[in-house]
Amino acid sequence: MTKGQVVAGDFGKIVMRVKSTEQIELGELVVIDDGEEKFILQVYDLVYGSQISQQNLEMVSGMNLEQGEFQIMDESLRNYQLAFLKPVLTVSKTSKMCKKLPSFFAKVREIRKEDLSFITLPENPLFLGNLRSGSRTMDFTISLPGKDVLSHHVLIPASTGKGKSNLMSCILWDITSKNYAGMLVLDPHDEYYGRIGLGLKDHPQKNKVCYYTPHNPPVGAKTLKINITKLKPEHFQGAISLSDPQRQCLHSYYKKFKNNWVRFLLEEKRIEGVNFHEDTISVVKRKLISLLDLDIDNGQMLSNGVFDMIAGENTITEMCSELEQGKMVIIDTSYFSGSLEIMIGSIVTTEIFQRYKYYKRTGQLDLKPVVSIVLEEAPRVLGKKVLENGSNIFDTIAREGRKFKVGLIAITQLPSEIPKNILANMNTKIILGIEMNSERQAVIESSPQDLSQDNRTIASLDKGEAFVTSTFTRFAVPIKVPLFKEFAKKEEKTSYQMDGSLFG
Ligand SMILES: Nc1ncnc2c1ncn2[C@@H]1O[C@H](COP(=O)(O)OP(=O)(O)OP(=O)(O)O)[C@@H](O)[C@H]1O
Ligand SMILES: [Mg+2]
Incomplete structure (x- = not known):
């Protein structure tokens, strides 16, 4: 017409x-x-x-x-x-x-x-939605090459309520049916597993979904406990702010006492030949006790939270091997403070990254699925202000993760808080509606395709309407993300009929 x-x-x-x-x-x-x-x-x-x-x-x-x-x-x-x-x-x-x-x-x-018709289905298709022309949803699905997209990082920027979590649920559901990726999901709103309501627990292959929560694990889930001996000083990077002497203090204890460093530090055991300022030790001690939710009673350490003296020896190892098997690990962090959540995320992320670096050295990396780490409110770990206090594992991955098949999915309302070089490194951006002009500009400026004329279009995106701009597509593709409820229902019935992608 x-x-x-x-x-x-x-x-x-x-x-x-x-x-x-x-x-x-x-x-x-x-x-x-x-x-x-x-x-x-x-x-x-x-x-x-x-x-x-x-x-x-x-x-x-x-x-x-x-x-x-x-x-x-x-x-x-x-x-x-x-x-x-x-x-x-x-x-x-x-x-x-x-x-x-x-x-x-x-x-x-x-x-x-x-x-x-020139668009064909890529290898390891990652389904994102249907092609959209204005507000008309077309009968044409859009999938990207999943492995590449995940290892080269994904940014999902949008104002509140525009459908970030809904999109993430659809992506996770789709990936659970495939075997090319292990997903680590740090879930501060406990919304993806579906403790109440529909979620990944309802997936036909729910054996691939591993859920860790600190409280009342439902049937099939695991209690989140991490043994205190598994902690390393670098895990605190990004979670709490430490001055140089305080950081040195952690490292000295770790160097001297290895696995028992946290215990000995809290007991203020002296290290021969090293003298810390008394204040330094007491401040560090106070910070650790409060972050790790520990108590000391008559010299006995008691754990109230996730970090345990006895239990949780294998938690991290177990999570990492689940990820390596292409499973999904969802950690319910809704009970934690922001810094504790980041700390737990750092522990698992650091461990899996080290493993993948090792696999690369030994030539086994090709056999492994990609691992992708889902971060809600990403500026908490990738923000300019946070990174001023030193690098952390998440920004290390943003910079070099793709060489080791480890990527991030950063979800945020405030992309402008993330440094430009990191934004530019996120090779796929799924842009949902963004109300604030400054936030739109940050995304537009760092997009793989020229979106300089799309400012207005992005501002006018309705719930679930998005633009996909990616080094893996030939143009910035407008899509409509399905509503998760309907997507999950449909996917259960028809097993994966996908007829389109933009891998050219
Ligand atoms: N693809 C979609 N199609 C239709 N409606 C949608 C779609 N995505 C989201 N919605 C509607 O918008 C509401 C908010 O979506 P969602 O919770 O995913 O937003 P959000 O961006 O994660 O918000 P927040 O910033 O609060 O986390 C949903 O409850 C749903 O009703
Ligand atoms: Mg959300």
Whole structure:
């Protein structure tokens, strides 16, 4: 169906007159068939146009408002809308990049499923949603090459309530059916497992979902306990702020007492030949006791929380081997303070990263699934302010994880708080609606594709509507994420019919 006709423009901005009977929306995809070539374009702005001078228009309007019904002759010919289009892709036999202008006066039509037949299903498809043209959801699924996407990091920025958690639930559900990735999910809202309501526990392959919680584990879940001897000084990096002498204090105890370092530090056992300022030890001690939720009673250490003197010897090892088997490890951190959550996340992440580094050295890495770490409110560990106090395991992974098949999925409302170089390293961004301009700018500036004209479109995204911009897609793809409830129901019935991806 013809939507309009090209009337002006330049390479990045093609102006189309919209046919009066047609509706056109921001973000809509349209097609120009031009001989051998087919151009796919996207609407990024809409304005009014008229053959009648502004003064006359205003006069007609005045007569209309003040004196009743008054019509312009040939109204649909004289008044119209103009849509600004940016070319996103050319489909031709010879080249795939857009380097030409479509012919002048070319007819512009609606996009159809067949226009996308060049898109094929990638290896290890990661399902994200359906292709979307404006607010119209198309019968065409979009999947990305899962292994590459996960190891090269994913950013999910959006304002609150735009559907980040819903998208994450869908992604996790989809990955659970596959075997190419181990997922570590730090879940501060305890929303993914589905303790109450639908969640990953309801997946047909629920044996691949491992759930750790500190309180009342439901059937099939495990109690989260970590033995205190498993702690290392670097695990505290990013979780609590320590001055240089305080950090040195941790390291000295670790060096001297190895596995028993926390206990001996809390008991203030002296290290021969090393003298700490008394204050340093007592401050460090206080910080550890409060973070680890320990008590000392008559010289006896008591644990109230996750960190235990006796239990939890194997927890970390177990989690890591689950991840290495391509399973999903969900840790319910909803009971913890932010710093404790980060601490626990750091422990598991550090361990799995070290293992994968080792596998790389010994040539076994190819046999392992990718591991992806899901971080909610990512600026808590990747924020500029946090990183000013020193690097931590998460930013190490953001910088070099992909070499070792370990990646991050960073979810955030405030992408601008994450340093630019880390944002740029996140090679796939699934952008949902973002209300604040400064946050949109941060994402647009660090996107693999040019989104400079899409500011308005991103601002107008509704719940579940997204843009996928990725080094693994040929253009920034508008998608509609399904509602998790419906997605999970459907996936149970039809086992994975996916017909499209953008891996070109
Ligand atoms: N793809 C979707 N389609 C339709 N509705 C959706 C979609 N995604 C989310 N919603 C609706 O929006 C609500 C909020 O979604 P969600 O909890 O995923 O947002 P969020 O971005 O995680 O918010 P928060 O910042 O509070 O964590 C959901 O309860 C659901 O009703
Ligand atoms: Mg959420």
